[in-house]
């Protein structure tokens with residue numbers, strides 16, 4: 597069977613668990629929003645600006661990669677701006693064939709003007725609803741859940757965890773911590789994770805991206821993370837010659853802990869040397885609960901379809917593997933089990949059954 601093409605992949609249903617709202621703005625929108633608030637940008641030409649983000653993020657360091665967010669955060673400090681970028685996010689994902697997405701952002705980064713935390717959350721939720729409604733009207737159905745992120749270098753994780761729980765029945769489906777990993781272990785936020793567990797809520801933790809096994813171990817065994825944001829460094833606990841797993845890697849695989857892998861982002865931050873050398877190949881072969889994600893579509897100039905197409909090219913994957921990634925992601929989502937099952941059985945499987953022929 598011929599390899600899936602980019603256009604065929606775009607039309608196939610896909611599921612995305614790790615995508616940052618402030619990492620996915622359209623360059624044109626950044627320019628308009630920046631103009632309205634007088635924020636200076638490296639370029640006011642949409643094509644040039646898109647290139648600038650990709651090049652600046654292509655730094656080989658997570659810290660330098662994160663500096664590019666100054667611009668996207670600076671222009672999203674009002675309810676209108678947040679509503680707009682959330683609506684456009686839902687539309688862009690739907691146009692790319694994503695049928696279910698969990699999109700995250702850090703509410704604490706949008707308080708520079710006069711918004712309060714609940715206003716930030718409400719603006720984004722309303723934007724996702726509006727974008728999803730417009731996408732459905734255009735024949736592209738998408739469901740978007742929100743994860744609230746706390747910044748790991750800051751000290752607001754408890755407040756953000758409480759905010760997430762407060763909005764749990766209005767579209768917020770989980771919690772996350774992000775930001776520079778080295779020097780900011782997840783255990784700094786243990787009180788927030790313990791609170792979330794007491795509330796029977798769900799969370800993922802960025803771990804094992806720019807720092808290795810101790811970060812993954814803490815995220816799982818101290819903090820109780822349901823999923824790992826990236827988690828790619830779990831390969832450090834696998835013998836490359838024999839495929840033999842260390843205790844932590846065995847635990848992650850045995851417990852079916854989902855890995856939110858983001859191939860292009862990992863190449864940009866220097867976590868891996870290239871897509872072809874990305875440990876996703878090994879982790880797939882060893883049947884870890886692997887999922888494929890975009891991380892930041894603007895900084896990586898990517899989409900779910902592009903990430904999948906890159907893997908098809910590098911590893912020779914076909915529809916069977918793309919279905920496996922998609923079902924893995926849907927199984928690992930933070931929405932209720934019956935709703936996940938419905939999406940798997942009524943949306944994902946019938947479409948891939950046709951593609952598999």
Ligand SMILES: O=c1[nH]cnc2c1ncn2[C@H]1C[C@H](O)[C@@H](CO)O1
Pocket residue numbers: 616617618619658662665669700701702705745774775776802805861891892
């Ligand atoms: O891949 C990432 N690792 C750690 N932090 C990240 C990554 N991508 C985005 N962020 C940060 C920058 C954003 O401003 C923040 C919230 O989305 O999360």
Ligand SMILES: [Zn+2]
Pocket residue numbers: 614616774802825891
């Ligand atoms: Zn991320």
